Amino acid sequence: MKRLLMGILFLMTTQVVVAQYYKTDTSAHRGFDRSRLILGGSLGMVFGDYTNVDVSPLVGYRFNDYIAAGVNVNAQYGQYKSYDYYGNTLTRDKYTIFGGGIWGRVYPVPMLFVHIQPEYNAITQKSTYYDSNGAKQNLSTNYGVPSLLIGAGYTQSVGGRVGIGFSLMYDVIQDNRSPYRSNLIYRVGAGIGF
Template identity: 45%
Template sequence: MKRLLLCILLLAGMHAAQAQYYKTDTTSSERKGFDPSRLMIGGTLGLTFGSYTNINVSPDLGYRFSEMFAAGATINFQYASEKWEYTNGTVKNSYNVYGGGLWGRFYPFEMLFLHAQPELNYVSVKITDNTVDPKSTVKESHTVPSLLLGGGYSQPLGEGGGSSFYIMVLYDVIQETWSPYQNRPVFRMGFNIGL
């Protein structure tokens, strides 16, 4: 049952994704003004359960301005908790992240892109230590800036360029103390289904 649930969650996470590829045709490239076919709707869905639990829901909305440039906005929500077992009790850390930011992509080649995403997140942390008597609970909150930089690859699926598979690697170059991205690369992958 756990494997079935894991497979379903993995497929859902891969489905909820960011639009990555837009191929203009002669009719849409001649249009003036707003073109709804250039909208990019998607986001990130991440789920991890166990002694370390992480739930990440980050929808985004963007627009493909040209074959070389796309930009948009994203909203972040993350919950995470981690538990350590000791002979005299447990220590549990949990945090919530709320925030958002803007993102931009530059496509120097048809299927390769560079990605920049400045964000401002509110991080709320709770540390509960049951190894001491009486139990200790510490709560803190911080406003944390991040700047995710990186790149990725987008592979169109089928004709027309509306659907694609993508994979990208990002890194928070600011590395503020309470950054939700810590000192590690951020991997994102999934599918975009064209409307």
């Protein structure tokens, strides 16, 4: 019984010492602080006549409570089919997008952010056109497109440093070959260190 009581007292003393160490040691993280790393991104999938698979990881650093920045990768595969009145395939477009860029966020309040993301995407597109006789013609193109996404979002902690984020963005450059075109971009993602 004495040993059990001594063990409990020892553990309680250790907890108090550890808590005091973290509370009073404010100079321990003057340089790079791993707890300020942001790891996350988004994953999206749509299947059917319009198919899209989107994998967009990001990594960044939260410099203080108000500013974060980092890099992102954008990888997508998509396919779209169009049909005539009788249900015959008229065209089939396939594309792959690979690119990336940098991003920055300003948090005016802890859970809301303003987001800016310049990026450059390399796009490979293959279109197949079918005529009424069943013959087909293939056309392939490769090109690069710049984008400047600006928007805002909301993050919510789901436990510890893990959180989910929702954002709404718009490509202000509006290149006619942009994968975003004139649409609003909705993103939902999860990560560590939001």
